[in-house]
Amino acid sequence: MSTDSPLQALPLLLQQAKQQADAALGHARMRAQQRGSNPAGDENLLVLGDNLAMLADLAIAVEADSARGAALIYLDPPYASAADYRSRIQTPLADGSKLALEHLAYSDRWANGIGDYLAMLAPRLMLARMALREDGAICTHVDWHAAHWVRVLLDEVFGAEHFVNNLVWSYRSGGASRTTAVPRKHDDLLVYRRSGRFRIHGQRERQYLEKPFMGSKRDAAGRHYVDTILRDVLEGELRLVNEDGTLSTISVRPVLNISAERTGYATQKPIGLLEVLLRWFTKPEDTVVDPFAGSGTTAIAAA
Numbered sequence: 001m002s003t004d005s006p007l008q009a010l011p012l013l014l015q016q017a018k019q020q021a022d023a024a025l026g027h028a029r030m031r032a033q034q035r036g037s038n039p040a041g042d043e044n045l046l047v048l049g050d051n052l053a054m055l056a057d058l059a060i061a062v063e064a065d066s067a068r069g070a071a072l073i074y075l076d077p078p079y080a081s082a083a084d085y086r087s088r089i090q091t092p093l094a095d096g097s098k099l100a101l102e103h104l105a106y107s108d109r110w111a112n113g114i115g116d117y118l119a120m121l122a123p124r125l126m127l128a129r130m131a132l133r134e135d136g137a138i139c140t141h142v143d144w145h146a147a148h149w150v151r152v153l154l155d156e157v158f159g160a161e162h163f164v165n166n167l168v169w170s171y172r173s174g175g176a177s178r179t180t181a182v183p184r185k186h187d188d189l190l191v192y193r194r195s196g197r198f199r200i201h202g203q204r205e206r207q208y209l210e211k212p213f214m215g216s217k218r219d220a221a222g223r224h225y226v227d228t229i230l231r232d233v234l235e236g237e238l239r240l241v242n243e244d245g246t247l248s249t250i251s252v253r254p255v256l257n258i259s260a261e262r263t264g265y266a267t268q269k270p271i272g273l274l275e276v277l278l279r280w281f282t283k284p285e286d287t288v289v290d291p292f293a294g295s296g297t298t299a300i301a302a303a
Contacts, residue, residue: 006114006115006118006149006152007152009115010152010156013115013118013119013122014122014156016119017119017122017123017126018123018126020052020122020123021056021123021126021127024052024053024055024056024123024127025056025059025060025127027053027056028053028056028057028059028060029060031057032057032060046293046299051124051291051292051293052123052124052127054291055124055127055128055130055131055289055291056127058070058127058131058289059127059130059131062130062131062132062133063130066133066134067133068287069131069132069133069134069136069287070131070132070133070136070286070287070288070289071132071133071135071136071137071281071282071283071286071287071288072136072137072138072139072277072278072281072282072286072288072289073128073131073132073136073137073138073139073288073289073290073291074138074139074141074274074277074288074289074290074298075124075125075128075138075139075140075141075290075291075292076141076267076269076290076292076294077120077121077124077140077141077142077292078106078108078117079108079142079143079145079146080108080110080113080114080117080145080146080149081108081143081145082108082109082110083108083109084104084106084107084108084109085104085105085106085107085108085266085267086102086103086104086105086266087102087103087104087105087263087264087265087266088100088101088102088264089101089102089263089264090264105265105266105267114146114149117146117149118146118149118150118153121150121153122153122157124291125138125140125153125154125157125158126157128289128291129157129158129194131289132194133194133287134194134195134197135193135194135195135197135198135199136193136194136198137164137191137192137193137194137198137281138154138158138191138192138194139167139189139190139191139277139281140154140189140190140191140192141169141187141188141189141269142187142188142190143184143186143187143188144184144188147188147190150190151163151166151190154190154192158192158193158194162192162193162194162195162196163190163191163192164191164192164193164198164200165189165190165191165232166188166189166190166191166232167188167189167190167191167232167233167234168186168187168188168189168232168233168234169186169187169189169234169235169252169273170185170186170233170234170235171185171186171235171253171254172185173254173256174254189277191281200280200281201279201280201281201282201283202229202230202280203229203230203240203241203276203279203280204227204228204229204230204240204241205227205228205229205230205231205238205239205240205241206225206226206227206239206240206241206247207225207226207227207228207239208223208224208225209223209224209225209226210224211224212224213226227241230276230280234252234273234276235252236251236252236253237249237250237251237252237253238250238251238252238272238276240276240279250272250275250276251270251272252270252272252273252276253270253272254270255268255269255270263295263296265294265295267294267295268294268295268297269294269295269297270297271297271300271301273297274297274298274300274301274302275301278301278302282302288302
């Protein structure tokens with residue numbers, strides 16, 4: 001990819017991405033003909049390989065049967081952070097001790113900087129759009145390194161008119177500069193719909209009050225509360241109101257070293273975060289796709 005400004009290189013980048021996506025679709029059609037069927041879109045499918053090919057397989061499956069499209073594609077790619085990330089797990093031995101295993105999970109370094117990063121992402125976004133149902137949406141999880149560039153790319157691929165939300169996942173963990181910038185303590189989840197048929201499933205959050213307020217109620221324990229529409233900033237612990245009026249407490253706190261759900265994957269996302277996204281954007285039995293997979297959080301939350 002050229003070292004020109006990404007904006008200057010954008011038309012060529014999109015042209016080359018379209019060529020890559022078309023080539024991947026061609027290979028997917030050949031695979032489907034050779035197999036006589038296309039497993040993409042099957043339930044509970046775990047794919048080992050290039051997600052460009054997987055997305056192409058799914059796009060071809062949707063061409064043949066639109067019902068096989070995804071209601072939600074959660075895309076959690078590298079962040080263009082210019083860093084390497086390692087995974088560390090512990091496995092038990094016969095004598096009861098544990099052996100620690102560590103390996104490179106992925107490298108987030110790009111030879112020509114942001115241009116190469118966007119060149120990787122663009123054809124995958126194009127195929128992801130094709131793999132969605134007409135009423136489906138994509139949620140692309142990025143951070144400050146590239147969020148602004150990725151939003152421009154999503155505008156081009158999906159159309160700016162199909163932008164839905166810039167969700168904010170806020171946290172307090174991790175290091176921070178004291179002098180060069182205000183601490184960067186949130187990620188951006190960019191939501192775009194495939195078409196105007198997309199609808200969210202609104203969620204309500206219970207907020208407890210120290211004293212009664214306009215329209216507030218009291219629960220069985222005598223606490224004053226209001227149920228408000230869940231907003232686009234997610235942080236800490238959420239008390240979501242279920243359809244039957246019961247409460248579900250969901251933690252979207254980051255996965256720390258002491259977290260019970262920690263797998264040892266460097267950039268693991270909390271199950272609660274994915275649970276909230278699934279509540280907003282899917283119904284039971286919907287197809288959910290996570291092309292980068294990471295630590296498998298999406299699969300666990302959607303199971």
